[in-house]
Each structure stands twice: as structure tokens, then as C-alpha cells.
């Protein structure tokens with residue numbers, strides 16, 4: 757099993773994008789899990805935010821990352837460069853594990869931008885960075 761290295765980030769641009777993800781998390785519709793997540797995806801043309809949107813039929817719920825990416829893509833902006841993810845209700849004692857993107861979101865990252873830089877904000881205000889292609893080294897590819 758290969759281990760993925762997460763590197764710490766603390767530059768102003770990373771902080772700003774994470775702040776936007778934290779603000780977006782406050783708009784989450786998460787009446788079932790009570791687990792608020794926000795995301796902010798940056799392109800050369802702007803920043804698109806999203807939050808998790810749950811459904812009584814749990815499997816239909818949408819993660820914050822895919823919510824933000826949907827906004828970018830449906831705006832015609834496919835140049836995803838960096839995404840910040842913030843699970844503001846994650847347990848600080850859990851470290852980064854409760855803040856990591858799920859497998860479905862990893863597949864979305866690789867679909868649109870294998871080189872996407874993924875910033876993971878933790879409730880202790882640490883920021884970790886990793887490439888999408890490192891999070892999902894062998895993705896499903898059609899065609």
C-alpha cells in the first residue's frame with residue numbers, strides 16, 4: 757500500500773481560499789448528519805463555493821466539493837486549479853482523517869483536473885495540501 761504525503765500550507769492565498777470554504781460550510785443543508793462541509797474551488801477566472809446538500813434518501817446527498825465543482829463547470833469554467841475543503845464540524849482530535857474528501861469527490865477531482873491542488877482545512881486551523889492524482893492514483897477512466 758502506498759502512503760500519500762500531505763504537506764502543510766500556510767500561505768495567504770491558501771488561507772483565503774480556506775476561509776471561503778469555511779464560510780460556505782455555514783450554508784450546508786445537513787439536517788441528518790449535522791456535519792457541515794464547505795468547499796471553494798479556484799480557477800484563473802474566479803472562485804466557486806459549495807456546501808454539502810443532504811437528502812432524506814441518504815445516497816442522493818451531494819458533497820461540498822462536488823457542489824463547488826458543479827458551480828464552476830456549469831458556469832463554463834473548467835480550469836480548476838485549487839480546491840479548499842473545510843469540515844467545520846470535524847473532531848479536532850481526529851486530525852485530518854474526518855476532513856479528507858471521499859472517494860466520489862476524488863474521482864470528480866481527477867475527471868476535471870488530475871493536477872488539482874487539494875487543500876484540506878482542519879478545525880485546528882492547519883491546512884494540508886495534496887494533488888488530486890495522489891489521492892486517487894488509479895482512477896476509473898472511460899474511453
Ligand SMILES: [Zn+2]
Pocket residue numbers: 819820821822857858859860861862
Ligand atoms: Zn465527497
